[in-house]
Amino acid sequence: MSGEPVFDKLALLGIGLIGSSVARAARRGNAAATIAAYDSSKDVLARAAALGFADSLHEDVAGAVRGADLVIMAAPVGAYGELAKAMAPALKPGAVVSDVGSVKSAVLRDAGPHIPPGVHFIPAHPISGTEQSGPEAGFAELFDNRWCIVTPPQDADADALERLKEFWRRLGSQVEAMDPHHHDLVLAITSHVPHLIAYNIVGTADDLSSVTKSEVIKYSAGGFRDFTRIAASDPTMWRDVFLNNKEAVLEVLGRFSEDLSALQRAIRWGDGDALFNLFTRTRAIRRGIIDAGQDSAAPNFGRDPKKS
């Protein structure tokens, strides 16, 4: 099976960091024979032309998806309803429509109703990314050794599902199927709330007038700089994530705040044992992540001067 492409024609709707990485990885892994790309920005299309990762570039959604065997939406999730509406009349019977969005229930809600019968709608989410944006930021290795979660409807076509999974394996990912609501809760804890907290602490630091911005920057190696990386992620994408995973984010945030209040109280009352016990427990999670190949074991992520 690895001898021929999984899909003949791939259409990408959105070619920023993720969309352009899908194109590059699909090329590298022989996952699609030809790649058509649409973007709402003419500037992005012009830059993509120079980068050369797509076979054809389109200013209209229908032009990109016509004849496509796999369509992947790779725009901020707030745009999915309009994208699905625009692509519907041009979709080829038997095509697979999917996406890369960080929320899954809202995708089914917004895009689902527009997908015509005879087209297989199977949402997906590669757990992968960087803090950078735009077609220049993409690279073929982005999905290597990362997980891609697919959230097929109960009555999903078995063949279409298997081809979508094989597509992601060709891009370097491991694939797992999950219920969309469970996906949204898992991602709220492993991605959405961590991003919100990072954005928040960076905002708090920026506002603290008794500590200057230059001090915040100079002394950031004490821990703060780690948060600024994810707080530099794409604002539009993340606005849409929070607006479209409200329930799970608010649920996890409630627990986070409750736990933080308990820690605050432990500090106020000098309860060193409570602090020590939590700080010991959290070390084990880090080891689990390194053992699972999901992060570097090198100190400071290996970014600092090398050990001699």
Added chain:
Amino acid sequence: MSGEPVFDKLALLGIGLIGSSVARAARRGNAAATIAAYDSSKDVLARAAALGFADSLHEDVAGAVRGADLVIMAAPVGAYGELAKAMAPALKPGAVVSDVGSVKSAVLRDAGPHIPPGVHFIPAHPISGTEQSGPEAGFAELFDNRWCIVTPPQDADADALERLKEFWRRLGSQVEAMDPHHHDLVLAITSHVPHLIAYNIVGTADDLSSVTKSEVIKYSAGGFRDFTRIAASDPTMWRDVFLNNKEAVLEVLGRFSEDLSALQRAIRWGDGDALFNLFTRTRAIRRGIIDAGQDSAAPNFGRDPKKS
């Protein structure tokens, strides 16, 4: 001046990650002619003997500091009172006593009263570290291009202060003087509260029974893994930081929680503009940190597969 050591004999009290890195960096930078080391753990002393970064190893504080021109406490700050008491009778007149602790007001409070007249007590804090612990984790480059904050008393001896600054410059750092109370507030925002938040979110994730631990680990590349690095830091050291910088930590934590409540409300009411505006503002701070040479510009800290 760079031709001869800044201090003849250096005594290190504590030789974990930071203490052993000071020894290695002092050797590399010719900052001290001989290095004596004490540790409260016989096991650590035995491992340090094998690593060979010290000229002499001591099971008693007085034995290590006797004849030393510079004494540096590099143990968790909760131990400083006892260390200062133990070293006092053996201190050489004219010696400089310093430390590497992450809090400074409490250091002056706990150790200050034990330092005899004629000995110069000048606390210091290198803003540098990794999530690892123990003498094996140390390395000579740890302080390169990082800041070291000194908090000299108002009547500090000018010559002693200058020699301590030169010592840290030889270790690779840039040095800045600061008021101890201001230090504690700056570090609360750039280090202490970020660590507390990281410990807290990792604990919340571990407790969320509707999401399994294996899911938290598998899908951690969505952002969560960044927090686990600093939540893997030394539990004893960090317990002592929070117990000894209570006031500033609670002040910053109060602002953080207030800001987080506002974000929570924005999500609940669907205020996309409030989210977008914050997420745009925080990007600028990241750029400032990279421009100041305090973090890697590479996406994902450069830890993932390289761009092709």
